[in-house]
Amino acid sequence: MNEVAQSPRGAVEQAVVLVVDDEPDLLELVGLTLSRMSLKTRTASDLQSARRLLKAERFDLCLTDMRLPDGDGLDLVAWIQENRADLPVAVITAHGNVESAVRALKLGAFDFVSKPLDLGVLRKLVGSAIRLRTAPDEKTADFAPRLLGSSAAMEQLREMIVRVARSQAPVHICGESGTGKELAARMIHGSGARREGPFVAVNCGAIPTELMESELFGHKRGSFTGAVADKKGLVQSAEGGTLFLDEVADLPLHMQVKLLRLVQEKTVRPIGEPREESVDVRILSATHKDLADLVAQGLFREDLFYRINVIELRVPALRERSADIPEIAEAILTRLARRLNATAPKLSAETVQTLQAYRYPGNVRELENVLERALTLSTTDSITPEHIRLRTGAPPAAVEPAAVSGAPAAEGYPALGTQLESLERDAIIKALERTRYNKTAAAKLLGMSFRALRYRIKKLGIE
Numbered sequence: 133m134n135e136v137a138q139s140p141r142g143a144v145e146q147a148v149v150l151v152v153d154d155e156p157d158l159l160e161l162v163g164l165t166l167s168r169m170s171l172k173t174r175t176a177s178d179l180q181s182a183r184r185l186l187k188a189e190r191f192d193l194c195l196t197d198m199r200l201p202d203g204d205g206l207d208l209v210a211w212i213q214e215n216r217a218d219l220p221v222a223v224i225t226a227h228g229n230v231e232s233a234v235r236a237l238k239l240g241a242f243d244f245v246s247k248p249l250d251l252g253v254l255r256k257l258v259g260s261a262i263r264l265r266t267a268p269d270e271k272t273a274d275f276a277p278r279l280l281g282s283s284a285a286m287e288q289l290r291e292m293i294v295r296v297a298r299s300q301a302p303v304h305i306c307g308e309s310g311t312g313k314e315l316a317a318r319m320i321h322g323s324g325a326r327r328e329g330p331f332v333a334v335n336c337g338a339i340p341t342e343l344m345e346s347e348l349f350g351h352k353r354g355s356f357t358g359a360v361a362d363k364k365g366l367v368q369s370a371e372g373g374t375l376f377l378d379e380v381a382d383l384p385l386h387m388q389v390k391l392l393r394l395v396q397e398k399t400v401r402p403i404g405e406p407r408e409e410s411v412d413v414r415i416l417s418a419t420h421k422d423l424a425d426l427v428a429q430g431l432f433r434e435d436l437f438y439r440i441n442v443i444e445l446r447v448p449a450l451r452e453r454s455a456d457i458p459e460i461a462e463a464i465l466t467r468l469a470r471r472l473n474a475t476a477p478k479l480s481a482e483t484v485q486t487l488q489a490y491r492y493p494g495n496v497r498e499l500e501n502v503l504e505r506a507l508t509l510s511t512t513d514s515i516t517p518e519h520i521r522l523r524t525g526a527p528p529a530a531v532e533p534a535a536v537s538g539a540p541a542a543e544g545y546p547a548l549g550t551q552l553e554s555l556e557r558d559a560i561i562k563a564l565e566r567t568r569y570n571k572t573a574a575a576k577l578l579g580m581s582f583r584a585l586r587y588r589i590k591k592l593g594i595e
């Protein structure tokens with residue numbers, strides 16, 4: 133494996149790592165490991181000499197121990213944030229000392245590795261850090277999904293995203309349903325050192341509890357009835373990339389314990405496998421629920437909350453940034469029209485006003501739905517207020533007429549079968565969209581077999 137970064141000219145430029153530790157044995161071990169990665173190492177045995185070197189020379193990564201003769205590694209993390217903000221710094225923590233790892237990450241450390249050093253973990257950490265310096269932010273920005281909107285709140289959010297993308301710290305994204313949490317997660321992945329790696333989104337609420345462990349961590353053949361072959365977990369399939377735990381609040385308590393080990397030790401143990409494996413994934417999570425409140429109710433483990441929530445991003449509700457509505461609406465219309473091979477209709481000034489006055493409980497996703505409907509209602513090249521159907525005071529119609537089937541129910545009330553079908557349809561479409569129409573992946577998300585999914589797609593007339 134060649135971890136040496138290529139400079140734009142194609143010439144190989146040797147990266148330099150500053151290792152700060154007062155144990156000669158550890159310095160030697162790290163130095164040896166790094167030299168096998170064709171990296172150059174400089175060492176310092178206390179804070180004072182570290183700062184002196186940092187002022188005098190150029191480095192690509194700083195790796196520091198926590199307890200040093202003249203102070204705390206955290207002080208160095210803070211000093212680097214102030215004086216050499218571009219330099220990724222990672223800390224070496226005592227085994228099990230999550231407290232200080234979390235503090236370091238909050239202070240701006242890029243990542244941590246715990247003692248005794250697992251050289252595999254160390255190599256991966258260093259590899260990610262070195263890739264960061266060759267990450268020209270703009271280059272991939274065109275292809276990456278983007279959160280649109282020019283409101284101050286959105287500008288701020290995008291800035292935060294760029295900032296946290298440089299770190300490996302767990303980020304928790306909160307915000308109402310449909311605000312763009314998943315999009316934010318994809319942006320973090322797409323503008324960080326792991327963007328060449330996979331982005332694996334797991335909907336924790338969609339996987340049946342009894343399958344959860346095997347889906348996430350995998351299993352060995354024969355470890356339980358039905359385990360006919362070895363199976364790789366979703367966590368391992370995110371190796372080198374990002375694991376996005378969506379609806380993390382829905383994670384059952386027994387899984388929360390296992391996840392803790394992943395976040396803390398960067399290891400997983402597939403079912404039936406006696407040994408733990410080390411994995412290199414960055415963990416992002418999201419929920420529209422109030423996680424702190426669930427912790428207070430005893431429904432979410434406090435220790436896990438503390439660890440996945442090292443950095444919190446809040447995606448504001450659409451009604452808090454109605455100035456963004458025209459821009460987002462236009463982008464949505466352009467996208468929808470392109471799908472129909474048509475030109476996007478214009479929004480009349482009055483329509484924009486109508487759209488901006490509404491409160492959008494379903495946020496951007498609801499705006500998408502409103503516009504999709506308006507597009508089908510409009511027969512001209514412009515959309516006027518009468519094409520806009522918003523959910524107002526009256527209870528919203530539970531089902532689309534197209535989904536109606538089966539026996540007629542009491543007037544004004546959809547039959548139960550119809551309601552279930554509509555729920556099922558929504559869940560399937562959502563899973564398909566999320567997996568970019570990969571049915572195997574969608575079936576996995578929904579916790580059903582590929583065949584069962586194919587059957588339902590046919591039955592519900594999706595596609």
Ligand SMILES: Nc1ncnc2c1ncn2[C@@H]1O[C@H](COP(=O)(O)OP(=O)(O)OP(=O)(O)O)[C@@H](O)[C@H]1O
Nearest residue numbers: 279280281308309310311312313314315420496497
């Ligand atoms: N700022 C934005 N600009 C453009 N499109 C957006 C923006 N925010 C959200 N969207 C779009 O709105 C839809 C919903 O976004 P997303 O799935 O990221 O929301 P979410 O917060 O994860 O929702 P949920 O809580 O329902 O899972 C997506 O189609 C997304 O592309």
Ligand SMILES: [Mg+2]
Nearest residue numbers: 313314378418
């Ligand atoms: Mg989502």
